[in-house]
Amino acid sequence: MRSPLDRLRHAISFELLALLIVIPLGALIFHKPIEDIGVVTVIGATIATLYNMAYNDLFDRALNRVRGTTLKTPRLRVLHAILFEVGLLILLMPVFAWYLHISLWQAFVIDVSFAAFYIVYAFCFNWGYDALFPLPEWKAASESASGEKA
Secondary structure (H helix, E strand, O other): OOOOOHHHHHHHHHHHHHHHHHHHHHHHOOOOOOHHHHHHHHHHHHHHHHHHHHHHHHHHHOOOOOOOOOOOHHHHHHHHHHHHHHHHHHHHHHHHHHHOOOOHHHHHHHHHHHHHHHHHHHHHHHHHHHHHOOOOOOOHHHHHHHHHHO
């Protein structure tokens, strides 16, 4: 299991990199001022960071309980990313509508667009993060699998 400090590093680095991509892209695509997109994405990132830490902890606990390991297959990584985005969509849609003075439908379209980006981004980022900062149990599993093939 990851430590709280590792989860914090993960969540903050995830959100900062995403903001650098999403703010200018969102302003361009949705024809909204970059400041407005910046505000909603920073609010969204703050909510997402807190949600991210709790979600990943709960997901790993459930995974460990069901499978006896936190090691994620590609299929589990897809499920992990999709479930995260669905929960975040529910949390953020009212915020987008309120701040941007748009209908819930318009907020839904913007939020789904961001979610589509984040699903791909989360999959890639988390895989890369796990490769950069592997847990000891994963190293042992990898060495064990390598020994079995030899």
